[in-house]
Amino acid sequence: MTTLADRHNTALVVIDLQNEVVANAYRRREVLDAVNMLIKRARDAHGPVVWVRHADQSLVAGSEGWQIVSELAPAPGEAIVEKSYRDAFEDTDLEQVLSRLGVGRLIVTGAQTDMCVRSTLHGALVRGYDATLVSDAHTTEDMIQAGAPPAEAVIRHTNLYWSNQKAPGRLGGVVESKDVDFALDGS
Template identity: 85%
Template sequence: MTTLASRPNTALVVIDLQNEVVANAYRRREVLGTVKILIERARRAHVPVVWVRHADGDLKAGSEAWQIVAELAPAPDEAIVEKSYRDAFEGTDLEQVLSRLSVGKLIVAGAQTDMCVRSTLHGALVRGYDATLVSDAHTTEDMTQRGAPSPDAVIRHTNMYWSNQSAPGRSGGVIESKDVDFALYGS
């Protein structure tokens, strides 16, 4: 349903699963395990995996904290989009990467739910993409001391909030990892 009619393909977009970003993430091990399975399934179905990696004043590019977690590893032919804003489309080559792959639909996983994941979902929808969030493949850290809801509440709310997103000619949605069928999208 994407408005990007000449882009029939789907990509799995893995956002900011970096050492420091998920060091204290809620259900870290479970989420990384789920994302690993999604990546393996996408690769088997020949669905592109696009990685997003954040750097800023606190998270220095090239540092150990900035590296993608050891549990996951981009394949040599998979794009890594470097970003410095929460929305992975802002100031990056993500749009060019997706265009080159003829991608109009995104399946999204990663961290942090209430920051980069949510911002990128919105960024995708306003740019014409369909954007589906994998409900059990995103996480955040506990920021209750700063006034945020608990991590499980943030995740539940984001899943509820994104479940019925839509805009003219495009849609958002939420799906459990067990229900993601990459065979429908592969080449």
């Protein structure tokens, strides 16, 4: 239902699943397993997989912490979008990558739920994309000491919050990884 003309493809977007970002992530193993399954299914359906990688003053580009986790691996030719803001569209080439691939619908996974994932979901919807969050394929670390709710509550709340998102001509939504079907339009 995207408002973007001639953008019928769906892309899996993998946000910031980097060593330092998910070192202490809630349900790290389960989330990485779910993302791996989604990557395989997207590739099997010949759907694009777009990787997003964050760098800033505390997460230095080229460092071990900046690297994508060893459990996941971009395939040759898959786009890796480098970013320095929470919204993966902000000051990056993500829009150009998605345009070139004919993508109007995003299946979103990654970390941190309450920062880069949520910001990118909003950025996508505002720019005309349909943006679906995979409920069991995003994570965050526990930041209770900084005043945040426990990680499990942040994830549950984000799933609830995004489940009914919509804007004129575009939809948000939440789906479990087992229910994502890249072969079907509107999966």
